[in-house]
Amino acid sequence: MSRRAAGAADLVTGVVAAACAAAALLLHAFRPVPAPMAVTAAVVLFTATVVGVLRTGDQLRRSQRLAQDLTTAAALDPLTGLPDRTVLQAALETALARAETTPEDEEDEGGSLVALLLADLDGFHEVNGRYGPVAGDALLRRTAEIVRANAPGGALVARTGGDEFAVLLTGEDAARARLVADGIAAAVTPQAPVSVGLAWADPWEEVPDVDGTDGALLDPAHEVLRRAEVALYTAKAAGGGVGLFDPGHDLAVRERALLADELRAALSxxxxxxxxxxxxxxxxxxxxxxxxxxxxxxxxxxxxxxxxxxxxxxxxxxxxxxxxxxxxxxxxxxxxxxxxxxxxxxxxxxxxxxxxxxxxxxxxxxxxxxxxxxxxxxxxxxxxxxxxxxxxxxxxxxxxxxxxxxxxxxxxxxxxxxxxxxxxxxxxxxxxxxxxxxxxxxxxxxxxxxxxxxxxxxxxxxxxxxxxxxxxxxxxxxxxxxxxxxxxxxxxxxxxxxxxxxxxxxxxxxxxxLGISPAPPAAPAQQQEQVPR
Incomplete structure (x- = not known):
């Protein structure tokens, strides 16, 4: 038993003895009874109280464990068992905050480097449509295993949604990020075509808000995610493989992403x-x-x-x-x-x-x-x-x-x-x-x-x-x-x-x-609202 545990046991023993003595004195004072009987009654009362407290504490601990388990389960992707985007975001914020505390002149030592890799299966929707969702889920589970097996030991592997996976690299692993990206792309490709985007974070860079708000800065974690997505788009545009973030491609990729959103909205x-x-x-x-x-x-x-x-x-x-x-x-x-x-x-x-x-x-x-x-x-x-x-x-x-x-x-x-x-x-x-x-x-x-x-x-x-x-x-x-x-x-x-x-x-x-006369114009909206709903 450790000294801390032994000290805690002595304290509990002392508290119990003192409480029993106090209870005996109170019982004897308010209702005179033989001293031995008062002591016995006090011990029984205190024992019952302690048992109740212990049971309540046990229930609280079980509730806390259950809440913790539920929280953990909510942060894990149920299909692959990998952490989800929320966990990735929190881990990325922590890594960037830690990197900011490292002096810039010590960056070369590797301890402050942060890199984010995004891997997306090309044509996954085609797999789902051709072979069904069961085959699609099996491919996602297999891809998760491959990415996890080819990521460094200290890396965080997450599924960010759909057919996209992320790998967060820090320290020396971030310095070798390109090798990691190449290795994951090579390992996944025999299962399905894949595009991989890779971006490094500069913890000392101030990124102005794209909306032009005076003095506002983009959230650093959000910006790293966005750059990795730009690199992913670059890889996809090249037909797959590994793409690196290039500021020169940024505007083109932003426009392509905007077109994708507009196209989705245009479809009825x-x-x-x-x-x-x-x-x-x-x-x-x-x-x-x-x-x-x-x-x-x-x-x-x-x-x-x-x-x-x-x-x-x-x-x-x-x-x-x-x-x-x-x-x-x-x-x-x-x-x-x-x-x-x-x-x-x-x-x-x-x-x-x-x-x-x-x-x-x-x-x-x-x-x-x-x-x-x-x-x-x-x-x-x-x-x-x-x-x-x-x-x-x-x-x-x-x-x-x-x-x-x-x-x-x-x-x-x-x-x-x-x-x-x-x-x-x-x-x-x-x-x-x-x-x-x-x-x-x-x-x-x-x-x-x-x-x-x-x-x-x-x-x-x-x-x-x-x-x-x-x-x-x-x-x-x-x-x-x-x-x-x-x-x-x-x-x-x-x-x-x-x-x-x-x-x-x-x-x-x-x-x-064809010589077909145009249809008469539609009636005004107020005239069409004749039929009760």
């Missing part, structure tokens, strides 16, 4: 596609003209973003953000439903035109895609055979079994299937025989050279012949002048698409081109 949360004048995500349509009749045979739906700051921008500006943010399904549903509702308006006016919607390769591996198409067709009332789902041949080669199963389910609905950008990938003639496609779209790369390269002209002619022998419609993209049009018509293609016939245009312009 109401469940109804916005086709009004104030809609941001709009669908334009480009004609597909029959070579036999010269009339419009179909229209391809192409999404545009009517951005409040940048004006009308094409998909090349934001599709990368859509994929990064896991918004592919929501954007696809928005375009699909909008296009079919527009088609319904044209069909009602007597123009039975096909509507082609280009979808992401991930859609053919997403179990919810075919039910989405079915629901959109039912909502619009458009006949299924007037919907053409365009997919690139890349997914048909990379995920042939799943793509084939989805394609067959689409055809079972009655929808058509088009192979877009045909000839640009590593085409396999075998999948053309198995795939229930109805159309081939020859890529513009061939169209541009059909007049100048005899080999390309032969490829175009043979592709047309192959498509027709397989019973497929052949559409040629990128037709921009009369000479090219004449060449592909001579080769036997069925429809052409390109700037020669017109650029993609809003639904109202399509209606005007």
């Amino acid at each position: 949360e109401s469940g109804q596609p916005d086709r009004g004048a104030t809609a941001q995500l709009v669908v334009h349509y480009q004609q597909q003209v029959s070579t036999a009749t010269g009339r419009i045979g179909g229209l391809e739906a192409l999404v545009r973003w009517r951005h409040p700051r940048h004006g009308l921008v094409g998909p090349e500006t934001f599709l990368g953000i859509v994929e990064e943010q896991g918004l592919v399904r929501r954007l696809t549903e928005h375009v699909l439903r909008t296009a079919l509702l527009d088609a319904r308006d044209w069909h009602t006016a007597g123009h039975r035109l096909r509507i082609a919607v280009n979808v992401s390769p991930t859609c053919l591996t997403d179990a919810s895609f075919v039910p989405m198409v079915d629901a959109a067709l039912r909502e619009s009332g458009v006949e299924a055979d007037l919907l053409v789902v365009e997919v690139t041949e890349t997914v048909l080669m990379s995920e042939p079994q799943q793509a084939l199963a989805t394609a067959r389910r689409l055809r079972a609905l009655g929808a058509q299937l088009s192979i877009d950008d045909y000839g640009t990938g590593y085409s396999s003639l075998s999948y053309l025989a198995d795939l229930p496609a109805t159309e081939l779209k020859l890529d513009r790369a061939f169209t541009m050279r059909v007049l100048t390269d005899p080999g390309i002209a032969a490829i175009v002619a043979s592709t047309v012949d192959l498509a027709h022998r397989l019973g497929l419609r052949l559409v040629v993209e990128g037709v921009e002048d009369e000479a090219v049009l004449a060449a592909v018509v001579e080769a036997g293609c069925d429809e052409t698409q390109g700037y020669l016939h017109g650029r993609a245009e809003p639904a109202a312009e399509v209606a005007r081109r």
Whole structure:
């Protein structure tokens, strides 16, 4: 027994003896009884009191332990068992505060260095969509184990949310942070593609508030987190691997993050596609003209973003953000439903035109895609055979079994299937025989050279012949002048698409081109509020 414990025991013994003696004197004073009896009664009373106190203390200790356990559990991610973002934030604040107490001239010794590493799985939303949440959870648990195993012993490993993990490094570990980041990236990559962002903290740097508040400084921990996120964006933009924080990339990454927030807000949360004048995500349509009749045979739906700051921008500006943010399904549903509702308006006016919607390769591996198409067709009332789902041949080669199963389910609905950008990938003639496609779209790369390269002209002619022998419609993209049009018509293609016939245009312009009178303006809001709620 230690001296402190022995002293505490002596103190308790003395208190008990003194309390018993006092109780005996009180009992004897107020109600005279034999002294031995008074002492015995005092001991019994005090013993009962002590037992009650001890029980109460035990209950308090149990309550405290339970509260502590609950607090600990609340700060741990239930899936991986790692600390959460709250714990990381607190640990980062502590590390930075400790670093600030170290003189700047002693930084080279390594004791004051702080570094933060963020690792994010690329394409995790695709894993969830293709294999389900159980497989996604298993991947997250496995990733957590790998990151923890490859982090230094003194590092804090946390899951900050979704498919993102963090590693907080201090002291000498922070000085070796790049090696740690490279090691984690190399270890995780065999399981799934990963991007890693790395930022070091300068505890003596004063960072002005981006809002320009006089004298205000950003929270240092928040700033380190933000810099690590900038580095992570840099890594993602480079296609994965490790990215380091670079102040030169800061503004570009801030703008990209802002675009991601604006894009998420632009996608309707109401469940109804916005086709009004104030809609941001709009669908334009480009004609597909029959070579036999010269009339419009179909229209391809192409999404545009009517951005409040940048004006009308094409998909090349934001599709990368859509994929990064896991918004592919929501954007696809928005375009699909909008296009079919527009088609319904044209069909009602007597123009039975096909509507082609280009979808992401991930859609053919997403179990919810075919039910989405079915629901959109039912909502619009458009006949299924007037919907053409365009997919690139890349997914048909990379995920042939799943793509084939989805394609067959689409055809079972009655929808058509088009192979877009045909000839640009590593085409396999075998999948053309198995795939229930109805159309081939020859890529513009061939169209541009059909007049100048005899080999390309032969490829175009043979592709047309192959498509027709397989019973497929052949559409040629990128037709921009009369000479090219004449060449592909001579080769036997069925429809052409390109700037020669017109650029993609809003639904109202399509209606005007078709000779459809514009719909009467909607009644004012006060007149529409006639029906009681």
